[in-house]
Amino acid sequence: MKNIVIFGAPGCGKGTQSERLIDKFGFYHISTGEVLRDHIARGTELGKIADTYISKGQLIPDELMLDILSNLLDSEAVAGKSIIFDGFPRTVRQAEELERILRERDRQVDTVIGLEVADEMLVERLINRGKETGRADDNLDTIKHRLEVYHNQTQPLQEFYTNNGLYKAIDGSKTVDAIADQIALEIERI
Numbered sequence: 001m002k003n004i005v006i007f008g009a010p011g012c013g014k015g016t017q018s019e020r021l022i023d024k025f026g027f028y029h030i031s032t033g034e035v036l037r038d039h040i041a042r043g044t045e046l047g048k049i050a051d052t053y054i055s056k057g058q059l060i061p062d063e064l065m066l067d068i069l070s071n072l073l074d075s076e077a078v079a080g081k082s083i084i085f086d087g088f089p090r091t092v093r094q095a096e097e098l099e100r101i102l103r104e105r106d107r108q109v110d111t112v113i114g115l116e117v118a119d120e121m122l123v124e125r126l127i128n129r130g131k132e133t134g135r136a137d138d139n140l141d142t143i144k145h146r147l148e149v150y151h152n153q154t155q156p157l158q159e160f161y162t163n164n165g166l167y168k169a170i171d172g173s174k175t176v177d178a179i180a181d182q183i184a185l186e187i188e189r190i
């Protein structure tokens, strides 16, 4: 069972590349953003709480995210499968806790794929995605705030995963196919 983190700023292509990995390697995909949007769409209590943060481009508190993640990992759908974590961890605390949560389940993070894309290109991609999908947090004000949050709270993880030797930088400005090929090479190396 492999456990891969796909890491990078909003709009760097985590979702798109995760889809490729599901097709190619049969990974179980955990996208915390999708889980939260699903709760919002169903109007659950968790969805109501999540919406107050997501609509402002803020992160959901770590404790809540860690509960959601532990529950997901204990679900039958995940048992025995390789996992791709998309959008989690997003803070150093989440990364530290992820190590513990995985260790308790005889798992570990095997590699971290960092999709690196300049801010200007991220903004352009997110605005286009907003137009195409109607995703509520893909509007210019929220996008700007999400990028700030990324640089302040999430980017420090790059150092965390570089220091423990897991971080693999990939140029996320290339074509979807070129990036997918490079990620596949990294995964085959594990």
Ligand code: AMP
Residues within 6 Å of the ligand: 010, 032, 033, 034, 036, 053, 054, 057, 058, 059, 060, 061, 065, 086, 087, 088, 089, 090, 094, 137, 146
């Ligand atoms: P995403 O689809 O990964 O871009 O996530 C959309 C939004 O969901 C983020 O802007 C956060 O508000 C929230 N979110 C998703 N994953 C996390 C996480 N690991 N920690 C905190 N908030 C998250």
